[in-house]
Amino acid sequence: MFRTLFFLVALFPANSFADVWTFETPSENIQCAVGQEANYADLTCTIIKRSGAPAMQRPSDCTAEWGHVFFMQDRGPVEMQCSNGNHSKGGFDRADYGVTGKFGGFTCHSSKKGLKCTNRDGNGFFLSRRQQTIIGTAKEISHAQAFEGWPHVSKEDQLISIVGEEVASGCRGNGGTLKAKGIIQIDLNSDEIDDLVLAHQNLHCNGEHSLSSKCGTQVCSIKAFVYTNNSYTLVDEFLGRITGYSWSPEPVFEIMGHGEKIAQWKPNYGSDSTTPKANPVSLKVPVLERAEADDLATCATSTVTGVNSFLTVRAGPGTEYDEIDQLSNGDIVHVFDSRGDWAGVVYDTENVECSSKKTRKVPYERKGWVHKDWLKDLAG
Numbered sequence: 001m002f003r004t005l006f007f008l009v010a011l012f013p014a015n016s017f018a019d020v021w022t023f024e025t026p027s028e029n030i031q032c033a034v035g036q037e038a039n040y041a042d043l044t045c046t047i048i049k050r051s052g053a054p055a056m057q058r059p060s061d062c063t064a065e066w067g068h069v070f071f072m073q074d075r076g077p078v079e080m081q082c083s084n085g086n087h088s089k090g091g092f093d094r095a096d097y098g099v100t101g102k103f104g105g106f107t108c109h110s111s112k113k114g115l116k117c118t119n120r121d122g123n124g125f126f127l128s129r130r131q132q133t134i135i136g137t138a139k140e141i142s143h144a145q146a147f148e149g150w151p152h153v154s155k156e157d158q159l160i161s162i163v164g165e166e167v168a169s170g171c172r173g174n175g176g177t178l179k180a181k182g183i184i185q186i187d188l189n190s191d192e193i194d195d196l197v198l199a200h201q202n203l204h205c206n207g208e209h210s211l212s213s214k215c216g217t218q219v220c221s222i223k224a225f226v227y228t229n230n231s232y233t234l235v236d237e238f239l240g241r242i243t244g245y246s247w248s249p250e251p252v253f254e255i256m257g258h259g260e261k262i263a264q265w266k267p268n269y270g271s272d273s274t275t276p277k278a279n280p281v282s283l284k285v286p287v288l289e290r291a292e293a294d295d296l297a298t299c300a301t302s303t304v305t306g307v308n309s310f311l312t313v314r315a316g317p318g319t320e321y322d323e324i325d326q327l328s329n330g331d332i333v334h335v336f337d338s339r340g341d342w343a344g345v346v347y348d349t350e351n352v353e354c355s356s357k358k359t360r361k362v363p364y365e366r367k368g369w370v371h372k373d374w375l376k377d378l379a380g
Helices: 002-011 155-170
Strands: 019-024 030-037 040-047 069-073 078-081 099-103 106-111 114-118 124-127 132-135 176-178 183-186 195-199 203-205 220-228 231-246 252-256 262-265 300-304 311-314 323-327 332-339 342-347 367-371 375-377
Touching (some): 030 114, 040 114, 040 124, 069 124, 155 183, 155 220
Antiparallel strands (some): 019 030, 183 195, 231 252, 300 332, 311 367, 342 367
């Protein structure tokens, strides 16, 4: 038992052994590994099934699974690791609900609400299926640090890791298969090296709900990765269904959108850059920032909540407008505009300012219209 194990660890002299042991919560959804030596201890916890926004923003260079693996030493900040983690169940000592244990400079409390662990400095994390939170100080690291650099991982293994992450996130941890025809290896930037396009229309999940969270009623997400400097980098993501493609003299994809509309997508990322050169989405109804008197803020902050799969971002305030993006529970948006039941928002954007002295079109690129029913105002 969790309680007994803590007691036994405490019996050993601190300078006479090195020990590694594991424990998990009764749900088997949170698994932890402890490494303990004479003057040093570390703790790694993996949450297998999770929802909501990750506790820290995904590093731009992280192309493996993100939001599942938390690491800390007995002193210092918490790190989140760009890693697929351990998704096997069983074979761990049990951390029963209601038990608090102290070991190697850590204190962990297991409850039905989740698992909370802190170190000697008061830094730590709280993990539950619905919420993962950093306590105290966090250390931001890139996947290159966590993986010791993608150059040490073969291109094939990177592809397997990326596909595995898409299956895990799209199938909500229930497992599934991304069919081979949805994994398109094609040169997107004219450097004579195959890059990667993933079509989530070909992702089939196990269990009762075979439709992945990356698909709506008519379209699914499509992701493009460019392979440069021995690493895959996500460079583009949009909605549609790939109905066909050709690769000579340049890659051209046939994309089906809403209402059976067919469009051509010609990737153009350039051999010297992984920055997309695609045109930004053009809104049918612009999102406006309206000037406020008395120095009042021109926007409010809200969080996406209550959606079953994703919240559709549209090009205008109504379902008749094209779908341009998707948001998930926990995503933060800045509400600038309002038309009936629809809110004009900015999302996935840092350092948003809400202080214009004149009415204008919102200057940020990631913007659109969402239904207000799925937004919850944040205090402060």
